[in-house]
Amino acid sequence: MIQLRYLIVVSILITSCKSTSEFTGFSYDPPDVTNTTGKTIIPQKQRIIGAGTPKVWVSNEFEAARAVDFYQVNENTFEVLITPENFPINNSPWYAFDIWGDEARAINLRLKYKEGEHRYLPKIYRQTEGLTFSHIIQNAEYDSATGSASFRIFLEETPQRISAHFLEHIRFSDLVKTISAYNQDFISIDTVGYSNEKRPILQITVDETADSPQKGVLVLLSRQHPPEVSSYRTYQYFFNTLISDTPLARDFRKEFIVKSFPMVNPDGVVNGHWRHNARGVDLNRDWKNFNQPETQAVRDALILQTQNSNLRVMYGIDFHSTNENIFYPINEDVKTIPDNLTQRWFPLVDTENPELHFVAEEFDTSSPIAKNWLYREFGIDALTFEVHDELDIESIRQLGVTSAESLMRLLLEEWKEQKSNN
Ligand SMILES: [Zn+2]
Structure with missing residues (x-):
């Protein structure tokens, strides 16, 4: 018994050391990535x-x-x-x-x-x-x-x-065109701030919850990293599934508001950047210091818009691309509300897209990335959703549609449970 208690104490110490140790960068990050004050960039001459x-x-x-x-x-x-x-x-x-x-x-x-x-x-x-x-x-x-x-x-x-990727549907101007064509009453577009080069940081809100006394909120982020296009295309199919005219999506929209920030780094996208914003900073390392206007804009909008006690932020997804299809969930041991939603969602996405060979790798919450800020600010479970760089468009469509459908079902179940527990 004493030995067991000793073991528990030791393991708590190890866990807490791990979660409080200073994050300096992932294995693939360059040195000093967490210094997010502006750096000098080399402008590209257009000619x-x-x-x-x-x-x-x-x-x-x-x-x-x-x-x-x-x-x-x-x-x-x-x-x-x-x-x-x-x-x-x-x-x-x-x-x-x-x-x-x-x-x-x-x-x-x-x-x-x-x-x-x-x-x-x-x-x-x-x-x-x-x-x-x-x-x-x-x-x-x-x-x-x-x-x-x-x-x-x-x-x-x-x-x-x-x-590096086909440009159709992925440019800033394409996004502007897309949002101006929305004609659904439940969609509204806001500029929540401006980038370093004064482009709007756009927010798309989906809200058809009029009669519900309690409303859940789903947060979506994309394009912090300009070349990560396969996940941006996945996000587009995902989002279009949430706003579609199906019984599931209509049920979902009665209970849930969607706050979507499709292009967090418009300057990087327009200027053909590899990764950074116009001040040479990796925005997805700025969610602790908030030195950049793009991350500040999203943070301030979400905090301000979710202060109403009728709203409960329930889940967040940040879309990225890499050399495999992979979920980066928050560590199962970290208590979130709802708890372990990603761990329950992952098998559904995996089963419905077997040829994509999805994997999952959990992380602690120490890094200054968007997912961890969502956890710190709202206590929610959140996910970095990584899509293979070269995934073909038909697989992307299938992934975006099926993952949105399974998440809507899961969130609706969770929502019912939370409401009945209240
Ligand atoms: Zn990324």
Whole structure:
């Protein structure tokens, strides 16, 4: 008995040490990532660059573009230089540029990275006479010695867009267009603050709870990290399922308000950043110090809008992308209300998307990320929902729809239980 008690005391000590130790960064983070005061960034010059004879042209003069330089290496080989907004930085080398030639011909194109290594499969997109052509280059060869990924393309006089992800539906301007097209009475759009470059931090509120005396709140965040597009697309299908005209979604909306912040880092998205905001900061390390206007805006909006005693924040999801499909829940031992919702949701998502091989890895709540702030502020369970970088769009749709449906069911069950316990 004494031994057992001793063991319990020791394990409590270990647990509490773990949760109070100063967080300095995840294994993949660069040094000093938790210093979120503004840093100097290297602005990208927007321009059209020509190289070789006959000329090959590259342009970065569009939203979300990134290509810092372009030059000829030998007769048939050309290189696009891809550098980040500042460094050190997490390895998320975003690129997007248009390329065309004065003469149609095949060339070897190399993506030359500085401060990072090849990560995203090149996507090619072209519009000719109203028709769209797109495909993904599966066989780009990465040479770690030179830091460049090379592949062959056939140049035309019509520009082709080469990018880390297809740009349709993921730009800031696409979001503005989407929200202006909502015609449901229960959707409202607010600007809750402004980014460093004075772009609106947009909030979409879904509220059809008029008659309910008690209302639950679901919080959604996305696009703190600009290149993490597969999860942003998942978020879009997820959100559209919540606002759809189905019996389940209608039932859900009678009880739950949704507070959604689809693009927390609009400056990073517009400027084609690898990860940071316009002050060179990883926003998802700023949820303790709140040095940046983007995180401040979301924090202040959520605190202010949930003060009404009729509202109870119930769950939060922050969408991200990485090299696998993975849930990062809050450690099961951490008491949240509701408790272990993620642990109950995960098997449902996994079972309904078996080919995605979802995994889950729990973390303590010490890191200054959005999920942990939601826990600290509201005492709720929250999740970092990571989607594979290169997940195809049909799997993304399936994941977004099914996970929204299973979460709505789970939250409704939990809501009934909590109300009957009151
Ligand atoms: Zn991320």
